[in-house]
Amino acid sequence: MTVQPPAKLPDTDGLIACPSCDALHLLRDVQPGETARCVRCHAVLEAPRNTAMTRIIMLALAALILMVAAIFFPFLELEAAGRIHRSSLLDTVMAFSSGLTAPLTFAMAALIVILPVIRFVALIYVLAPMAFGWRPAPHAEPAFRLAEMLRPWAMAEIFIVGVAVALVKVAGLAHVFIGPAFWAFVALVVVTVLKDNFMSRVTVWKTLEARRNGS
């Protein structure tokens, strides 16, 4: 990828503008395994990987299943003075449901469960037809834009670190037992991070466009 004087600019189809600094680059075929970076700000432009699509949808599916497990199994158990209190992920979401903090309930549900689930579903919807070599599903473009927009707002991994902090705070007060849902959620975080690492946004968009045009 090189710098080009304005006098002989090629067609806009042969160019790519860096999404974060606007520097123009000539489009070149990037081989699977290679990573193309912006010459100026070093942001990743393209990073195609073999079977990346298949891996992403498998990981997204795994994440969905783990999310279901995380919601319905007991999350944490606390024992103090002979009394046991179980708390599930839903209880955590509902912790703010009384009094002035009630609006936070919706925010918690959204950040921990709803937005991550919407992201997984949208990604599967967009990428599954591509992994199988089919034409993209209707409205795949808005679905993928939605998934990208939600990325910073899906906070499952932050929640897990929050659990660790909370456990230390409670440790002096009572015995805490970690339920199966906790491990499901930890696995979910690992899977989510793996999945996001496989994703190269520009590559997905280019594949989507190529498939849409029937090639």
Added chain:
Amino acid sequence: MEDAGSAPQRVLTAKAAGLVGCTQCGRVHASGVTTCTRCGAPVSSRDGTSVQRVWAWLFAGLVVYIPANIYPMLRTTLLGKTTESTIFGGVVDLVHHGSYGVATIVFVASIIIPVAKFIAIAYLALSVERRVSLSAHKRHVLFEVVEFIGRWSMIDVFVVAILSSLVQLDFAAQINPGIAAVSFALSVAFTMISAQSFDPRLIWDADGE
């Protein structure tokens, strides 16, 4: 391989070439196009209202950050005795219990990061309009750090939620959320939107001339 520290590279931007680049998918369009033909995202050469929106959300975040620190974050009832603790009070309690590691996490996530973020975003927004000493590349890295790290401040809100749902042992021990949890969550959300409103291409524009 390019060297980040070497002399500034001569780079042609889409704007300088009279074209418009999509910030979502990198597709280049002729000027005047408002919707990306590849991904459907709205495109514009530069987002003119970007800096205004950054300031608006930043001030909103700053305003709700004040009650977040004044009002209690947690109300702990131990054997009928209720104590209320603010964000900073919670850190002090943890230090008294000897949990220095966790005290550090909470202190960094709920005090250092939010304050550093306010300063960093304000600095980036100011740097668009006036000359600053930090190079464009360093400011770009700063922006990426701010975007990446901002959401981690939400950790304190999650801790409050987990504690409140877990520690419900009637008389023996009970933990309930305080109103500061709401304003802190809002503050984190507002500063996240503020950072997202910033158009990083503006960092490089002043650098080109």
